[in-house]
Amino acid sequence: MEQTEERYPFHNTFRIEGGNFTHAGSVSSQVKRILKEERFPNSVIRRVSIATFEAEMNVICYAHWGILTLLVFSDFIKVAIDDEGPGIHDVDQAMTEGFSTASDKIRELGFGAGMGLSNIKKVTDEMVLTSVVNQGTHLEFMVKVFS
Numbered sequence: 001m002e003q004t005e006e007r008y009p010f011h012n013t014f015r016i017e018g019g020n021f022t023h024a025g026s027v028s029s030q031v032k033r034i035l036k037e038e039r040f041p042n043s044v045i046r047r048v049s050i051a052t053f054e055a056e057m058n059v060i061c062y063a064h065w066g067i068l069t070l071l072v073f074s075d076f077i078k079v080a081i082d083d084e085g086p087g088i089h090d091v092d093q094a095m096t097e098g099f100s101t102a103s104d105k106i107r108e109l110g111f112g113a114g115m116g117l118s119n120i121k122k123v124t125d126e127m128v129l130t131s132v133v134n135q136g137t138h139l140e141f142m143v144k145v146f147s
Contacts, residue, residue, distance in 0.1 A: 009073045011072065012069075013068065016056055017060070018059060018061075018065050018083070027068055028053035032048075032052075046123075047143045048143050051141050054119050055079065056081075058137075059085075062085055063086075063136065063137070064083070064084050067083075068081045079140070080139070081140075082136065082137075084135070086134060087133040087136055087137055089133055091131055096118070098113070102114075117129065124142060127140070
């Protein structure tokens, strides 16, 4: 077996603290660094980084906390985010570009434009979003290495 095949699959988990804007983007930066170290194509790294940043910011803006799990395979990258928070009342509406439930505080910080979920959908090959009101949200997305 080749050395590259022995490395995959592997995974890593990261905790995201809701409301912690001081460390916003740190998880997505770590994911980007891991993918660079593994020498994935820049186009794949860019797509995963954008989607991961958007997902991380959604946890920071809306949830109490979340766990992001990075799963790396030789032919695709999968990210799953589970959070504990208010959940999404209408997932279809939340997927609409420009729709946002962001507070004034979030908007003042430059976030909450209602583009996060639609941006994730645009840059990934697959995306699944489920949510239970007053419990939390589960988001998964996948980017193929060779599409």
